[in-house]
Amino acid sequence: xxxxxAPLPHGLWGVLATPFRNGGAEVDVDSLRAQVRLYLDLGxxxxxxxxxxxxGAALDSAEQxxxxxxxxxxxxxxxxxxxxxxxTTAPAIEQARSILAAEVSPTAFMVQANSADxxxxxxxxxAVHEASQTPLVVQDYPVASGVRITPAALLSALREMPYVxxxxxxxxxxxxxxxxxxxxxxxxxxxxxxxxxxLDELAAGAAGVMTGFSHPEGLRATLDAWYTHGGDSxxxxxxxWLPLVNFEAQPGIGLAIRKEVLHRRGLLxxxxxxxxxxxxxxxxxxxxxxxxxxxxxx
Numbered sequence: 001x002x003x004x005x006a007p008l009p010h011g012l013w014g015v016l017a018t019p020f021r022n023g024g025a026e027v028d029v030d031s032l033r034a035q036v037r038l039y040l041d042l043g044x045x046x047x048x049x050x051x052x053x054x055x056g057a058a059l060d061s062a063e064q065x066x067x068x069x070x071x072x073x074x075x076x077x078x079x080x081x082x083x084x085x086x087x088t089t090a091p092a093i094e095q096a097r098s099i100l101a102a103e104v105s106p107t108a109f110m111v112q113a114n115s116a117d118x119x120x121x122x123x124x125x126x127a128v129h130e131a132s133q134t135p136l137v138v139q140d141y142p143v144a145s146g147v148r149i150t151p152a153a154l155l156s157a158l159r160e161m162p163y164v165x166x167x168x169x170x171x172x173x174x175x176x177x178x179x180x181x182x183x184x185x186x187x188x189x190x191x192x193x194x195x196x197x198x199l200d201e202l203a204a205g206a207a208g209v210m211t212g213f214s215h216p217e218g219l220r221a222t223l224d225a226w227y228t229h230g231g232d233s234x235x236x237x238x239x240x241w242l243p244l245v246n247f248e249a250q251p252g253i254g255l256a257i258r259k260e261v262l263h264r265r266g267l268l269x270x271x272x273x274x275x276x277x278x279x280x281x282x283x284x285x286x287x288x289x290x291x292x293x294x295x296x297x298x
Contacts, residue, residue: 011045053212057085214261
């Protein structure tokens with residue numbers, strides 16, 4: 001697959017949490033399917049399974065296959081991206097082959113940028129693509145990868161990787177990086193980070209948002225306002241949700257907070273994060289309740 005692939009569709013891409021039962025002991029496929037239905041009802045452009053928010057690195061191969069199969073079955077024809085958590089080449093290829101062996105045909109695999117050197121990055125992505133024969137999404141997320149790559153270096157690599165369908169840009173300052181990327185590459189560039197920078201990222205040319213947020217209807221409303229009426233309308237739509245977006249974006253505990261909200265919404269039977277991931281601090285529960293009461297939601 002050496003020819004250029006089509007960019008991922010613009011819009012809302014929902015990054016799915018992986019729900020657990022028994023305090024993180026086993027994957028809860030029923031709650032996973034409930035999340036998929038929420039995004040389908042919102043008209044999401046696509047779904048992302050086994051991302052960082054999906055705790056893909058905390059699952060064994062059988063669990064990863066189970067998650068990918070459940071999402072594919074529930075999503076129908078909706079495009080899905082499957083995250084590969086490994087930062088080195090051989091394990092990433094092994095993960096991709098495991099997913100493909102489960103008869104899941106993702107629209108793309110999402111692979112972490114694992115080097116600041118364009119040549120090294122290309123070799124890694126070339127090998128994963130050659131082994132999977134599947135388009136790839138580049139995830140630039142230094143918090144997870146420990147790697148900081150400049151926009152210029154990333155663009156240099158992208159020019160030699162026609163199989164890349166999108167970039168998920170999560171290296172602050174995200175709006176500045178997205179502006180540089182969208183000016184010089186035709187691939188779709190999405191923001192993430194829970195939507196904290198959504199308005200600025202859209203203004204910088206982002207193709208939409210690819211993230212996990214406990215109330216994705218807020219992201220949907222903001223995107224609809226942006227595409228229909230422009231920035232002022234989108235700002236007004238987003239203001240209602242921004243306190244909760246910010247609350248969920250707290251480093252280290254953001255995943256636990258989001259899973260707690262999804263649990264309160266009835267979408268997850270258990271809000272557990274797989275150990276050793278930290279649970280939501282008890283001291284923050286009243287604050288979370290205040291945010292949800294202000295929204296008039298659970």
